[in-house]
Amino acid sequence: MAATTVTDAGSVRIITEVIPATDPRAAQLVSGSQPPAAARTSFQTQGFQRAHPKVLGTIHIFSGIIHICFGIILTLSEHDNPSLPVASGILFWLGILQLLVSGSLLVESERRDSPMLVKTCCVVNVGVVLSTLVATGIHGMAITRHMPGCEKLRPFQIRPEWCLNMQGKILSNGLDSTLVLLSLLGFCVAVAVLAFGYDIVRQHRYTQLVRN
Template sequence: MAATTVTDTGGVRIITEVISATDPRAAQLTAGSTTSPPTASSFRVRGFRRAQPKMLGTIHIFTGIIHICFGIILTASEHEAPSLPVASGILFWLGVLLLLSGSLLVESDKRENILLVKTCCVVNVGVILSTLVATLIHTTAIARDTPGCEATTPHGMKPEWCFNPKNKKLSNGLDSILVIFNLLEFCVAVAAVTFGYDAIKQQNYTRMTL
């Protein structure tokens, strides 16, 4: 049976209850006391999760797969006269980088690891720079003539597809779509880096336990 004492001190009443070891409540108190309080890094990771890293990572994975698929199709169709994006290989290495970034973002939503958040920031800085380069390459490809169809090439030496304007329109349409995807990837990477930087620089908080 629990013993209870009441003490009045300075207008404050203190009630003390002593619970025996056989009391069921003693096991509950013991279990509750062994639970470790949240660490400072867990609070910082929760701040990073406000950016919905799982959703951002899904976008990067989806667009990364699209880049790789486009890269395979265009490389196979333009093996004779590859366009600037195909020749640079940007569709493949940007796609791989997006898959890596997306996987890290999705994993950071599952694990409370501040080191994982820092890795996400580093990779997404690379994504930001890569999307800017990719946008420049695609816009340059749109402004240029189709490879092998330049104005300096003699009329008799131009391939047959040069005389079909629909081919250039199709190529420009694909580059325009990829530019839109690059802008989306850029925005996602900026959001990930912004929230990740805030989480890394956030002050450590110590929770008081009684």
């Protein structure tokens, strides 16, 4: 049976009730005082959530789709004389393996409060940073190079017909410039993910060390 004490403090009366451990109300009070598991997990990743990973992931997804679409168009139009970006396949492996994968993980990381998922996003975005730098270099080389087959010719060698049409080179340079901007955008998004996810990864490693 619960013991009740009454204390008068001026105009205030304080009633204190002591509930035994066997009382069903004690279990309800204990369970109600503990924060839910979802709230504890959310606290671990709330720093990363401030970066709005769903927005960053959406940018990566659309950038990856544009890379793949441009890759298909340029591959079909340059199948006889592929340019450096087409020959390297950078438009496909950057769009599929990096940007689309990273974008999907970032969108999922906003739905699930998982430090391990944040760590995976950081690892993938390290690859995105390196890949976008390589892609920027390849597109830059393509802009400065002549069209395939239009390099300095040997004596008595006939210049191909497409070398006389500079509009093709201008269009190619415009596409490469656009892809450079998309690569730089992907680079900035990946750096933002790494900046916000670094503390989460460090805290996760510290927690594992303490548990071990």
